[in-house]
Amino acid sequence: MSGDTATISAEAAFDLGFRLLTAAGYSDDHARAITAIVVKAQGDECHSHGLYRIISCLDLIERGKVDPKATPVLEDRAPAIVRVDARRGISLLGFDAGLPVLEEKAKTAGIAALAINNCFHFSALWPEVEAIAERGLVAIAMTVSHAWVAPAGGSKPVFGTNPFAFGWPRGDKHPFVFDFATSAIARGDIELHRRSNTPLPAGVAIDRDGRPTTDPEAASDGAMLTFGGHKGSALSAMIELLAGPLIGDMTSAQSLAFDEGAKVTPCHGELVIALDPKSFLGAAAAAEITGGEALFDAISGQNARLPSARRYAARRRNQGRDMPVRRAVLDDLHALARRYGVTAG
C-alpha cells in the first residue's frame, strides 16, 4: 500500500459506518442499508461510491434534507408495477422493500417495473442490477440527478448526469453488468480538476456562452456535455422522462431547485425494470440464455474488456483480506467518529 492508501476489513468498515450513521440520527435500517452498499463498493475498489459516501450521508442529515428514520411505503399499482414511496429517506430502503415484489411480478408477468419515489440517491446502480441478475432476471435501472448537463446543440444545463445500468444473469458467474453516467464526465471530476487547477479533457464541458472549454472554473459556470453527442443527449432525455414524469417524480431541473443550494445528494425517483428469461423462452431459457456467453467470449477473446471485469477482479482480490481505502477518507471518517462520539466496536 502506498502512503495515500490504508486498508480496513469489511467488518470494521461496516461497524464504523453503522455506528457513525446511527449516531448521526439514521434509523438502524437506514444505517445498515447504507453501510452494506458502501462497503460492497469499497470491496470492489469503486472508490467514488465507497466509504467516502458515508460522509455525504452525514452531510445530508446535517443539512436537514433527508428523513433519516423514514419507512418506505409500498404500493401495488398494477400486475407488473410496484411503487415504493421512500418518504424522503435514502433510496436503498425503497429498493430493498420493492425488490421481492419486483421479482415476483417479473416472474409472473414476464416483465415488471419498480418505481422508487421521493428518495435521496447517492449509490451506484450496479449493486441493484447485480442483485436482480443474481435472481435470474435481466435488469435495467436509471435515475435523474441535478441539472448540470446541456442537451446536444444547447448551452444551458437541463439534464442530470443520469446514470443507466444493465444486468444480465450468467448462472454461476458474476452477472454481466454495466453502469454509466450519460454525462461525458462525472460532476465530482470537474470539482477535482478545479481544486487541482488542471485542465479538463476536451469535449466534456462548455462555458456559460456554450463555447467548448477545458477550464474547470468556466465549466462549473457553464454546463457539462453528455457522452456520445446527440445520441447520448437523446438517451439522457429518455432517462429524464422515464425516471421523472413517468413515475410522478422530479426531473433533474426540479431536483436541483428542490436542493435550494444545499449541494447534497439529489432527491428524485428511480425506475427499475426486470425481465424474466423463462417467461420469454419457457423450457428453452436455460439453453438460449447461454447465447450471451458466446457474445462475452467474442468480446473478451479479443482482449476487449467486459464492463465490470475490473470491479469483479478487485472483489476477488479483496476476498478474505483487508480492502484498500484512501487514507484521507479513513482519516475523515475517524475524525467524524470523534465528533459524533463514536468509539470503535
Next chain:
Amino acid sequence: MSGDTATISAEAAFDLGFRLLTAAGYSDDHARAITAIVVKAQGDECHSHGLYRIISCLDLIERGKVDPKATPVLEDRAPAIVRVDARRGISLLGFDAGLPVLEEKAKTAGIAALAINNCFHFSALWPEVEAIAERGLVAIAMTVSHAWVAPAGGSKPVFGTNPFAFGWPRGDKHPFVFDFATSAIARGDIELHRRSNTPLPAGVAIDRDGRPTTDPEAASDGAMLTFGGHKGSALSAMIELLAGPLIGDMTSAQSLAFDEGAKVTPCHGELVIALDPKSFLGAAAAAEITGGEALFDAISGQNARLPSARRYAARRRNQGRDMPVRRAVLDDLHALARRYGVTAG
C-alpha cells in the same frame, strides 16, 4: 426541385410499391405493410428508409431468403409478454399482429414486451415507437443487425449497428421520438464513401489490425466503431442480449452467418417494450405526463433541436403535396416495374 430530385404523390408511390412487391411474389399483406412504411418514411424525407428500401425487399426475394407469403403466428407467453413468430417474413407484419396485444397487455399490466422472432428487418424503428406513443404509451424498441462493429478496445466485429428507439406520448402533438444506430456511422455510409473514394470521418472505423482508419476500403475489411466509446459499446452489447438470446433469436454474428454472403437485410429478432403512464400514475397521469413538456421546452427553448423535429417538419411540408424523392431511386423503381411487367395504376 434540383435535377437530382423528383417528386411523387403518396398515392402513386404506394401504388407503384404495392404492384412491384406483389409482382415479385410478396403477399398482399406483406406488400401493403412494406409500402405503407416506406411511403411514410419518404414523406418524412427519411431517404435512407424511404422508397429506396423497396429495392432491398425485391433483392431479398430474389436471393430466396425471405418467405414473402409468411403469416405471423402470435403466442401469448405471459401476462405481460407476447411473442410473434414472423416465420421468416418481413418484421412489419409481426409488429402489426403484435401491436394490439402489446397495447392491451401494457394497459392491463402497466408494462409489457413484444418479441418478434425470425423476421427480416429493413425498416426504421421510429414508425413503431411513434405508433405506440400515439396510443398513449411510452415505447422502447431495439434490434441487432449484422456483425460489423467492434466492441470498445477490440478490433474484430461482434455487434451490429444495433438501433435503439424511444417514443413518448405528447397528447395532440407528435410524440417525442428518437431512433439511432449505436454504431458511429451507418453501414451504408461506408459504402457511399467507398464508391465516391472519399475519406470517412475520424473515429468511426478501424482497419483489420484495429488501427483507426478513415479509408473506407480498410474500414470494410476491418470494423466500424460504436458511438460514444465504451458507453456506446456497453449499450450495443445490451441490445445484442435483449434482442438476441433473451427472446431466443440470433445475435448479429449469428445473423451475419445466416446471411451466407447474400448481403441482404438481416434476419433476426426485435424487442419492443411498452409502458403505461396511467398504470404508474393513476388519476395523476394526465398532469404528471406534462412534466415532459417542461423538459422539451427547456431543450428547444435554447435552440437545441428535439430529436425527430426535422422529420416532423418534413411531414408537415409534404402534407397535401407530392413528396421529394431522389431521381435515381425513382428511375430504378420504374426500371424494376418494366422488368416485373408492372404498369402504372
